[in-house]
Amino acid sequence: MRFVTYASAAGDDRVGLVDGDRVHGLEPGVTLLGLLESDGLDAAGERAQADPVETVDLDGLTLRAPLEPRSIRDCMGFLQHLRNCSAASDLELDERHHQFPVFYFSNPAAVVGPYDEVPISPNCRRFDYELEIAAVIGKPGATIPLDRAEEHIAGYMLLCDWSGRDLQMNEMALRLGPAKGKDGANTLGPMLVTPDEIEPFRSKNAFALNMTGYVNGELVSEGSWDTVDWGFPDMITYTSRGTRLRPGDVIGSGTVPTGCLFEHFAMDPDGFRGWLQPGDEVRLVVERLGELRQRIVPGVPAEPLSSGY
Incomplete structure (x- = not known):
């Protein structure tokens, strides 16, 4: 799996799963650091694949650093x-x-x-x-x-x-x-x-x-x-x-x-x-x-x- 943090058109930053040339966005407020500390990446990836909040083109997205490291x-x-x-x-x-x-x-x-x-x-x-x-x-x-x-x-x-x-x-x-x-x-x-x-x-x-x-x-x-x-x-x-x-x-x-x-x-x-x-x-x-x-x-x-x- 490949995860990015990107600027959503809704005005916030979101975590998404990269699937080919598309990104399956997770819920607002979710951070990659939060996922690592809680339910882990496997469950998040499955959720993003099955029921994304939004699906957007990877090309043209504003990408942030994937996470704020501790x-x-x-x-x-x-x-x-x-x-x-x-x-x-x-x-x-x-x-x-x-x-x-x-x-x-x-x-x-x-x-x-x-x-x-x-x-x-x-x-x-x-x-x-x-x-x-x-x-x-x-x-x-x-x-x-x-x-x-x-x-x-x-x-x-x-x-x-x-x-x-x-x-x-x-x-x-x-x-x-x-x-x-x-x-x-x-x-x-x-x-x-x-x-x-x-x-x-x-x-x-x-x-x-x-x-x-x-x-x-x-x-x-x-x-x-x-x-x-x-x-x-x-x-x-x-x-x-x-x-x-x-x-x-x-x-x-x-x-x-x-x-x-x-x-x-x-x-x-x-x-x-x-x-x-x-x-x-x-x-x-x-x-x-x-x-x-x-x-x-x-x-x-x-x-x-x-x-x-």
């Missing part, structure tokens, strides 16, 4: 991404990356929809995208065993972790963060795809599905989900260690190799195409999960601190 934990799943980013400094990958999938908490209040405009972070001159996949928790649990971890996944969707690279590097030099360098926007969407939809593509630690990224129509990023080193089962087992995951929590895969501009800058600074600018269009695609298509716009000016920063 939390976002973004992991380092693709180790080649880190190797590529370290190319300019000739640094070896820290051995601890082979022990556990390190992660940071991102900002659920900064989530935007799959076709929304994205403002550049205040004071940022090196704005970047990151092509990732998100797993959405549907079944709560704590200290989840590895062999049961996938039972807790309600579905998958694209994640773009928008990044202010200059801000990020300035913060992390102080051994804390990332903070404002990752605080401006996260894109989720365009739909939540249940695990059964992609099961035939299972491969290694993930699924053999292509991931591509374009800037103004130029192919910049190209990889495959099944090159991930840490799959979502390991990520769920680690992130749930000693704590509780809840329905609506989002786990990010980390960036697929070549899946951001910073990698290209690190590997070939002389041939680098440049950072994102107002007016640029970023299009990110993952097979079977859909695409994000967003235009970059100017951000708000920063309010100075007492230091002048």
Whole structure:
């Protein structure tokens, strides 16, 4: 099943089940987070298929982020991404990356929809995208065993972790963060795809599905989900260690190799195409999960601190 949240002609946002090129809308007031917390997606999908409140064309719909996540934990799943980013400094990958999938908490209040405009972070001159996949928790649990971890996944969707690279590097030099360098926007969407939809593509630690990224129509990023080193089962087992995951929590895969501009800058600074600018269009695609298509716009000016920063 594939679920979207869309702007209904009635003036509200509704959850719908995608059926081919049509969407079967559920009752007003229903949210995807609410469904995950209550009767689950199976019953909702059956209800939408059998007795929709409305049926509308998918083409032309204004899609929102599928859900408002409770939390976002973004992991380092693709180790080649880190190797590529370290190319300019000739640094070896820290051995601890082979022990556990390190992660940071991102900002659920900064989530935007799959076709929304994205403002550049205040004071940022090196704005970047990151092509990732998100797993959405549907079944709560704590200290989840590895062999049961996938039972807790309600579905998958694209994640773009928008990044202010200059801000990020300035913060992390102080051994804390990332903070404002990752605080401006996260894109989720365009739909939540249940695990059964992609099961035939299972491969290694993930699924053999292509991931591509374009800037103004130029192919910049190209990889495959099944090159991930840490799959979502390991990520769920680690992130749930000693704590509780809840329905609506989002786990990010980390960036697929070549899946951001910073990698290209690190590997070939002389041939680098440049950072994102107002007016640029970023299009990110993952097979079977859909695409994000967003235009970059100017951000708000920063309010100075007492230091002048």
